[in-house]
Amino acid sequence: MAGTLLVFASKQEFNFFFKNISAVVASSTPALIEPSVDAGIAGIGAVDFSANLARFFSQKKYERAFLLGICGAYPNSGLQLGDVVRVDTEVIADMGAQSRDGHFIPWGSLVSKEICYKGASPRDLPLCLAAVPEAAGGTVNCCTGTQYLGNRRESTFQIQVESMEGAAFFAVCKAFGVSGYQFRAVSNMATDRDESNRAGTFLVP
Numbered sequence: 001m002a003g004t005l006l007v008f009a010s011k012q013e014f015n016f017f018f019k020n021i022s023a024v025v026a027s028s029t030p031a032l033i034e035p036s037v038d039a040g041i042a043g044i045g046a047v048d049f050s051a052n053l054a055r056f057f058s059q060k061k062y063e064r065a066f067l068l069g070i071c072g073a074y075p076n077s078g079l080q081l082g083d084v085v086r087v088d089t090e091v092i093a094d095m096g097a098q099s100r101d102g103h104f105i106p107w108g109s110l111v112s113k114e115i116c117y118k119g120a121s122p123r124d125l126p127l128c129l130a131a132v133p134e135a136a137g138g139t140v141n142c143c144t145g146t147q148y149l150g151n152r153r154e155s156t157f158q159i160q161v162e163s164m165e166g167a168a169f170f171a172v173c174k175a176f177g178v179s180g181y182q183f184r185a186v187s188n189m190a191t192d193r194d195e196s197n198r199a200g201t202f203l204v205p
Helices: 011-017 023-028 046-059 107-111 147-157 166-176
Strands: 003-008 031-034 037-041 062-073 084-092 096-098 104-106 134-139 161-163 179-189
Touching (some): 003 011, 003 046, 046 166, 084 161, 084 166, 104 107, 134 166, 134 179, 166 179
Parallel strands (some): 003 062, 062 179, 084 134
Antiparallel strands (some): 031 037
């Protein structure tokens, strides 16, 4: 019977919710946490995450999947540490080319089309989840560490948060016909990197 998959990028995010389940086991195959609901760890970053999520979907049929984790919030997003958002759309915010004068050219500009990955409609969610504030996300390989880069990514793509797996999640869900939803808590501000105010950030050393 098709069920629900809760998927996490890191062992720390997984263990925050499931302290008594082996993260090593959940990284190999999703663990059954209640009837028709599994939870697994797909790995940090778009490459490992997409490969492992595709493996999970190949092993078992799921009707829906939820990506749960943390994110960085951009300076003008209005978000604060600890805020929870539902990320409905994703762009890849560091995919593109560099011009001769050093400027970043987004991939969408190079191919003359908007490239956006979308989750399933929140209308199909329970009211308590559909009511969570929505946000537009950017998937990055290199987390923001300066105010300049945070402002640039935010204004270029009109996004509020960044993570390392969101676009991959939506792309794999679409390929397998799985309804995908993404919920994240703000663990850090995507601006000048401040080691003293990380609020539990553990995605980067």
